[in-house]
Amino acid sequence: MSKQHPITISSWTLGDQCRFEERVKAAKEAGYEGIGLRAETYVDALNEGLKDEDILAILKKYDMKVTEVEYIVQWAEEHRSYEQKYKEQMCFHMCDLFDVQHINCGLMENYSVEYTAQKLKELCQRAGAYIIGVEPMPYSGIPDLDKAYKVVMASGCDNAMIILDTWHWVRANQPYDILTKEMAKKVVSIQINDAYERPYADSILRDESMHDRLAPGTGAKDTAGFIRMIREAGVSPRAVGVEVISDAILAKGVKEAAVYTHENTVNVLKETWPELLED
Numbered sequence: 001m002s003k004q005h006p007i008t009i010s011s012w013t014l015g016d017q018c019r020f021e022e023r024v025k026a027a028k029e030a031g032y033e034g035i036g037l038r039a040e041t042y043v044d045a046l047n048e049g050l051k052d053e054d055i056l057a058i059l060k061k062y063d064m065k066v067t068e069v070e071y072i073v074q075w076a077e078e079h080r081s082y083e084q085k086y087k088e089q090m091c092f093h094m095c096d097l098f099d100v101q102h103i104n105c106g107l108m109e110n111y112s113v114e115y116t117a118q119k120l121k122e123l124c125q126r127a128g129a130y131i132i133g134v135e136p137m138p139y140s141g142i143p144d145l146d147k148a149y150k151v152v153m154a155s156g157c158d159n160a161m162i163i164l165d166t167w168h169w170v171r172a173n174q175p176y177d178i179l180t181k182e183m184a185k186k187v188v189s190i191q192i193n194d195a196y197e198r199p200y201a202d203s204i205l206r207d208e209s210m211h212d213r214l215a216p217g218t219g220a221k222d223t224a225g226f227i228r229m230i231r232e233a234g235v236s237p238r239a240v241g242v243e244v245i246s247d248a249i250l251a252k253g254v255k256e257a258a259v260y261t262h263e264n265t266v267n268v269l270k271e272t273w274p275e276l277l278e279d
Contacts, residue, residue: 010243020045030258034067070104076119102131110141117154124157184233191241194219
């Protein structure tokens with residue numbers, strides 16, 4: 001399996017109701033090389049009574065790593081809440097603790113490219129050496145690759161980059177021929193999954209995103225085509241996140257969700273980018 005591009009089970013794929021060791025154990029036994037953690041799931045681990053050294057010990061016990069940290073939001077607000085400021089600092093701490101170099105970030109609020117770029121620049125300055133990965137989402141203030149790339153480039157920051165997700169890509173109705181090699185230089189990592197042919201209504205599209213995604217290669221939206229686009233554009237993802245947010249899949253159990261999503265991920269990667277499973 002890949003060490004340069006670890007196959008990572010994203011935090012939401014295993015939900016927010018399992019204990020930390022259960023999460024790590026399920027991911028390891030399914031074949032994943034890394035786990036993703038949101039600030040909330042890290043705090044949940046602390047709330048179990050675990051300290052940082054306990055968390056690191058559990059990861060070592062299962063020979064696992066945290067390879068994806070998320071999720072900074074509301075970073076373009078003029079007056080940010082203390083909760084969001086603290087969450088941002090928590091993500092920085094997690095990067096330091098787990099030796100992760102990038103943070104997944106989203107922005108629901110819609111502002112101009114110029115204003116958003118300035119706020120991204122400020123966030124990147126606070127992040128220091130860490131990479132800020134902006135994730136375009138069709139129901140957000142950065143709905144697609146076009147605006148994400150414009151914002152990232154206008155920020156003028158080397159550590160401003162982009163994270164691309166299959167579900168968000170197809171639900172934004174983007175074709176697979178618009179990611180140029182120049183744009184690809186700004187893609188830090190990817191998340192893969194699949195979707196039904198017909199989307200939810202626009203007013204509740206986010207509900208589909210947060211409850212009803214499909215495992216890679218099991219839907220109608222050509223996960224293989226998305227991965228080929230990423231590969232052919234020259235992206236070298238720091239993590240291949242498997243973000244399958246699905247109530248139905250998770251209802252079968254944490255262990256079962258990990259196995260099912262990993263098996264389908266491997267099937268797609270064998271077809272489209274087998275080197276990711278070997279390097």
